[in-house]
Amino acid sequence: MAGSGNEQSNGSTPRCIPCLAEYNEPDEDAGCFERLKYAFMCPPHGKVAMWISKILAAVAIWGTFWAILGDEALPGGNFFSILVLIYACVIAAALVELTPFPSLLGMLLVGFCLRNIPKIDVGRDIDKSWASTLRTIALVVILIRAGSGLDPNALKKVKWMALRLAFFPCVVEAAVDAVIAHFLLDFPWMWAFVMGFVFSAVSPAVVVPSMIGVQERGLGVDEGIPTLLIAACSVNDVIAISGFGIVLGMSFSNANLIYNIFHGPLELVIGVAFGVFSGVLFWFIPNKNSKNLLMYRFIMVTAFGLLATFGFRVAKFPGAGALGTLIMAFVAGIGWRHRGWTSTDYPIKGVLAKCWKVFQPLLFGLIGNAVSIENLQSGDIGIGVGMLFIGLAARLAVTFLSSFGMDFNLKEKLFITISWLPKATVQAAIGPVALDTARQENASEDVIAIATSILTFAVLSILITAPLGAAGIGLTAPILLKKSTRVDVDEDVEALESKESEKQDHHLNGVNNPAFQNSQSDVSVSEVITTKF
Structure with a gap:
């Protein structure tokens, strides 16, 4: 038999055959039990191999921390608690991804449970300065992802439509929430606008x-x-983060009234100046013909972003750091697109996406961990939830009105509103900033x-609106939007997914191939659909 020959040539005995994956591949019509049995055969393969790798890596990382830090990496220590939080968030995200809800909900809930459930409340051992x-x-x-994700060509196409959808709903909701917070929660006006x-x-x-x-x-x-919505979403975040940073800086200013009035515009000017200067600098440094160009550009933009965010906070201009980082990434991206990279071949997006996979469980886990159940028992929680829904109602109404004047029918306007x-x-990123700055x-x-209270309300807003929004978009899109007149969209997507994966792997290896950089044939899944229509 052919199988026997393979056994002898590989030095294996007939007893190993029932355990070897290569001899026991399930048929196409195999049942769940047969497929589950095959998943655990040797050598490890598929998702089982992936999870074994993750578990071994987790154990190795913990062992390294224990060897270096001793008790800090044991139960009750800061590093032990951080590692448990990260690993638990990764597992929770994988489970939630099996549902229609976004994975960040699982991370938030895990962080909350690790702080508030007795016996497993290891989250209480995380040092606040480390968390911050x-x-x-x-x-x-x-911020770097948001800035680099703003495609100038796409922004030109949607122009004032994106700006209208980004600006008016954001400002109206901020104003409505601020009025409610001031009169019902007795927040000072500055802190009301922060929230x-x-x-x-x-x-x-x-x-x-x-x-x-x-799109797919x-x-x-x-x-x-x-x-339109992807572009407007990015611009909306720029407006919200900029407004938050400016008002927060004014809240902590102890100077006179005149200084406070000019502090916000001054912070805005400083942030824009830093962002433009550093972004233009990155057009020329590193040189576009350098080896490992992608790696150097990633290091430079990340290092300057960290310097701006932490440095301007020390200089009492916290809003300038966030705004400067956003503008820096956007301006740098403009130059990079004109100097080799294109909107469809923009490899730093892949690197930032991989970085986000690392920091996402850490961020959302720490956010959930910052909320204590004692705060949720406060009498202000009901007012906060009411404020959230009133602000949302105002936001959705303004969004619907802002969509008028565009060439959309009523159903499409309803989808944009949802x-x-x-x-x-x-909310997860800037919600804790006010508390960290206050401390x-x-x-x-x-x-x-x-x-x-602002942090607690921010977490509640995530828990309430994220699943509603994700479910609303997924359920209403087939009902409210027209199917494309093209019939080969799915074929385009499937054919290009493998190319996109190979392209990102090529860039992540740091290879600077001019011919590859100038290629116009490989485009991302999202860009092919956008550009072809």
Whole structure:
């Protein structure tokens, strides 16, 4: 028999055959039990091999920390708690991905449980300064992704439509929430607007993947709706983060009224100046013909983003750091697209996406871990939830009105309105910043209590709106949007998925191949649908 020959040549005995995957591949019509049995055969393969690799890596990382830090890596130590949080969030995200809800919900819930459930509350052992620093680093990754994700060509196409959808709903919701917070929660006006801008951002973590899914199904692409919403989502976050940073800086200013009035515009000017200067600098440094160009550009933009975010916070201009990082990534991207990279061949997106996979469980886990159940028992929680829904109602109404004047029918306008519902990434990123800043500034107990309430409300807004928004987009897209007149969208997507994967692997290896950089044939899954329509 052929199988016997293979056994003898490989030195295996007949007893091993029932355990070897190569001899026991299931048929196409095999049942669940046969496929499950095959998944655990040797050598490890498929998802089982992936999880074994992750578990071994996790054990090795923990062992390294224990060898270096000793008790800090044992139960009750800071590093042990951080590692448990990360691993638990990764597992929770994998489980939630099997449902229609976004994976960030699992991470938030795990972080909350690891702080508040007795006997497993290892999250209480995480050092607050470490948590603050790690959240800030994750914020830098988000800002760089948001800035580099703004495609100038796409923005030119949607122009004022994207700006209208980004600006008016954001500002109106921030104002409505601020008025409610001031009169019902007794927040000072500055802190009321801090919370308003935290609430006013739409979530790219929910909207962008959902819109890519809508594109891949060929829904609304003839009208350019997914492209419009992806662009408007990024601009909306820029407005919300900028407003948040400026108002937060004014909240901690102890100078006179005139200085406070000019502090916000000054912070805006400083952030824009830093972003433009450093972004233009990266057009020429490193040189476009350098070896490992992608690696050097990634290191430079990340290093400057960290410097801006942490440095301007020390200089009492925290908003300038976030705004400067956003603008830096955007301006740098403009030059990189003109100097070799293109909108369809923009490899740093793949690197940032992989970085986000590392920092996403850390960020959302730490956010959930920052909320204590004692705060949720506060009498202000009901007012906060009511404020969230009132602000959402105002936001959705303004979004619907802002869609008038565009060439969309009533159903498409309703879909655009529903798409502006979810909140997640920005709330997770900037929600804790007010509390971290208050602690660093040695603020009064009243100010720290207000900042804690803002963080608690931000987490509640994620838990409420993220699943509603994700489910709303997925369920209403087939009903409210027209199917593309093209019939080969799915074939285009399937044919290009493998090319996209190979292209990102090529770039991640740091190879600077001019012929590859100038190639116009390989495009991403999302770009092929956008550009062809």
